Amino acid sequence: MHPNIAPQDATFIPIHAISSAEWPAYLEGKSSAQAALAGHQDFRAQAGRVLVIPAPDGGLERVLFGLGAGTDTSVYGALASKLPAGDYRIASPLAKEQGHAILVAYLLGAYVFDRYKRKDPRLARLIAPAGADVEAASRTVAAVKLGRDLVNTPPNDMGPDALEATAVALGESHGAEIEVIRGAELLAQNYPLIHAVGRGAAQDPRLVVLRIGRPDAYPLALVGKGVTFDTGGLNLKPGAGMALMKKDMGGAACALALF
Numbered sequence: 001m002h003p004n005i006a007p008q009d010a011t012f013i014p015i016h017a018i019s020s021a022e023w024p025a026y027l028e029g030k031s032s033a034q035a036a037l038a039g040h041q042d043f044r045a046q047a048g049r050v051l052v053i054p055a056p057d058g059g060l061e062r063v064l065f066g067l068g069a070g071t072d073t074s075v076y077g078a079l080a081s082k083l084p085a086g087d088y089r090i091a092s093p094l095a096k097e098q099g100h101a102i103l104v105a106y107l108l109g110a111y112v113f114d115r116y117k118r119k120d121p122r123l124a125r126l127i128a129p130a131g132a133d134v135e136a137a138s139r140t141v142a143a144v145k146l147g148r149d150l151v152n153t154p155p156n157d158m159g160p161d162a163l164e165a166t167a168v169a170l171g172e173s174h175g176a177e178i179e180v181i182r183g184a185e186l187l188a189q190n191y192p193l194i195h196a197v198g199r200g201a202a203q204d205p206r207l208v209v210l211r212i213g214r215p216d217a218y219p220l221a222l223v224g225k226g227v228t229f230d231t232g233g234l235n236l237k238p239g240a241g242m243a244l245m246k247k248d249m250g251g252a253a254c255a256l257a258l259f
Contacts, residue, residue, distance in 0.1 A: 002138040004080060004110045005103075006087040006125035014091035015063045015079070018045040019070030038064075048078035060086065073101040077109030085122035090129055099131030107141040113152040146170075147257030151250050155229035160203040163226055163249060167256055171210040174259070182206040197227060210259055224255030 006012065018026050023045040027035055034053060038044075043051040047068025055061035063083065067075055079088075094102065106126050114120075128134050150158060150166065164180060171178045183204040186195040191207055198205025208226075230248040231237075237245070 001134060002107050002141055004107055004123055004125050005134060005138070006089075006127045008127055010087040010125070010127060012087045012089040012127055013060045013063060015065050015088050017065045017067050017076075017090055017092040017094075019067040020045045020047075021070070023066075047072075047075050050079065050082040052084065060084065062091075063088065073098055074105045076102045076105040079126070080106050080110035080124055083124035085124055087125045087127065089127040094129055094131075096131035099129035100133055100137060103128050103132040103134070103137045104140055107137060108144060111141075111145060111148060113149060115149065115153060143257045147250075147253040150253035150256065151247050153246070155246050158246070158249070159228050160198065160201070160206055160226070163228055163252060164206055164208050167208045167210060167252075170256055170259060171212075174212060176259075177211040179209040179211070180206055181209075212259075222255045222258055224251035224253065225249065226252030 016026075026045075027038070037053070038051055041051055043049055043064065043066065045064070045066035045068070047066055049066035051064040051066075052060060053062045053064065065076075065079060090102070103126070110124070128137075150163070153162075168178055168180070170176075181189055181191065183206070184195075186192070186205060186207065194205050194207055226249045228246070228249045230245045231242075235242075
């Protein structure tokens, strides 16, 4: 289970999700202090905005979360990065068919690339809304995290050798048939362009093939480009553009995430 999912019986802080249209009615009857706090923070239930309401003892009483127009569940992705550590539940009524999409959006919003950072054990965890499939959401988000981590890792740590190692480990963990065509063997098997693009690098170019599923099934091939750093040949890109070239293997990262 994803670490940002809290157990159903956890003691929680309620999250009240409010659309912009509902905001004026919500304020009616609320204390002048809460209205003043919202005013000072310029909180009007704008999409993705969070307002933390303190309790008299200094803790958290509740969280107000802005939905904006209130039609897009992906807005819940803004929650995870803005909440203090703790366990939360969405207290507002939700349509059951929204629960899974909300949980996935929340978990995707919790993504942090922390390979080179000290880990922070504090987590803002969400109790899964009704209708959410916790295991399916965890698998989906783990796949997306794999793809994002591959793209975000700089090329000194994510060259052809490292990308192949990731693909092979992933294939082995799922029992896939694995084939790696490397270096001059690319020419022998009629992959001249892969060879041409990568032959000048210190690490040999290669094609990694993962095969899985029934041998008699209709074949479906997903192909992702894995150029781990693209200098542009003569290195004519400006500095900002060059910094993004570690993302040139995003196609391969997506193919591995889908796998």
